[in-house]
Amino acid sequence: MEISCKETAAFLQKAEDILILCHRNPDGDTIGSGSGLCRALRQMGKRARILVNDPIPRKMLKMAEGLDGGFLPKTIVSVDIADEQLFGEALAPYLGKVDLAIDHHPSNTHFAQRVFLDPSAAATTELIFLIIRELDIPLLPEIADCLYTGLITDSGCFAYSNTTPRSHRIAADLIEAGCSYKQINKLFFETKSLSVMAAEREALNSLEFHFDGRVALLFISLEMMERTGVMESELDGISAIPRKIEGVEIGITIKERGKNEYKISLRTGESVDACAICKNFGGGGHARAAGCTIEGSLDEAKTLILGAAGQALEELK
């Protein structure tokens, strides 16, 4: 059953001993939404805690600090979770038992008893903001920090096309509520580790163009990752580089995984379906960002993925 913001606030007003579920491979929005909501509920005098399957990334630890706990939950709320497949093992006991889902994914499967769903929100933290305002409790700076983090990580700091006037107005209110936006922006968008910088420099040196500059390809070797000390989880920014080049419709990043094993990341413009290309090799993902793994020599991996990319371009004609 879809419910409104007002109904969501009324439900939470009455709720007790609330467990908040975040999705696996947590990002800034699920941790920001869970931590922000949890802190707001505690402020109302309720017992609340958050639960995530995987370790929380270092940059997000502060938001979630002290939000675990041991009580037996009476109310189960999920935030930013589109599908029960994103629960992970730690959340398995709550499959089919979610009382309220708060989400902005259009693909939400309505797995919960009630869902406050608004696909026009750039981030789920926008919805948590609306709920807190409806509950009429003070927006503490530490709550504003959580909501702002979700907002900027899901909207690419207001650059992605999901950003709306409401996103900006909420950002203004969060800044006025005292959120540490300068530090948070810096942490998420203005800081690169030395190893990432070194890896980026080397990766750029491997840049190749194909199909009249419509396909760009970067290669990252295991040896280079070891030498620069860059971690696999830090390579996301690098994978985004080839697609940003003017005229490039398909950006490919090939990462060496092991002997004869290559992980391919694909980013595409509006016209090409990255997911469809990666499905040829047993992979998947989204229309604009997808991945797969190819076994064989580097030359073979390159030929296969370039072949599929070229075919996708042919089909546009």
Next chain:
Amino acid sequence: MEISCKETAAFLQKAEDILILCHRNPDGDTIGSGSGLCRALRQMGKRARILVNDPIPRKMLKMAEGLDGGFLPKTIVSVDIADEQLFGEALAPYLGKVDLAIDHHPSNTHFAQRVFLDPSAAATTELIFLIIRELDIPLLPEIADCLYTGLITDSGCFAYSNTTPRSHRIAADLIEAGCSYKQINKLFFETKSLSVMAAEREALNSLEFHFDGRVALLFISLEMMERTGVMESELDGISAIPRKIEGVEIGITIKERGKNEYKISLRTGESVDACAICKNFGGGGHARAAGCTIEGSLDEAKTLILGAAGQALEELK
């Protein structure tokens, strides 16, 4: 004489045949401010045109399209110009003759008869927005495009510390006025030309660290600019790189300008005043981003700017 937004609007209300000056090496804020103001004045039935010393960067041509013209000006207005040194040859006839300066640089030298100066604005286009609202004329989509462009280019798409709640609220209003924010975000933050990519790769290869990694320095030679085909105006993103590196407090980019002439761009963290350092060499700008020109050999320029940077770090102790 400093004047208020209301007084600025009243002045423009009465002004006729207005020439709007943009600073040399034009950026998104000076072109956005000049073009936005020019379009607003034309909408009021006035004759208005803009003038810039250097070629307008390709990404900004659309804003300024059709805004030249041949009438003899009666009123001279400058936008986003802190100092008459930023006029360039084409604007030299108007030295000492500016009736109104609209600016957000704290270092504004008050060269104009009147100045509407607000250093708390992330961009001068924020001030043009306030003036247009004061003038009570409709905010056309093509004007909103200009103002939004200045706002995002000067605030790093709302990531820099100059961003305020007002910046976000103005962004919300501009989006509602129909600005093409998705296309503009993509153009400025999601697209790199091949020449910029090549220049970035080469610049990264020149990266040096000093003072225990607290200062990072990039060098861009004329020969490299010619070889990669990158334009001076496209180097802004590159200048931002050194400061982003973890642990770096002062990021320096040295660009060769001519024989024994080097343009220095400084970006600093919260603790160091970039403008104060650049003032040592006759430059200026903002606390977190400033610039100057040093004459001498490359080694001399490096030694001088590194010396001043090191001294600024010493003073923190």
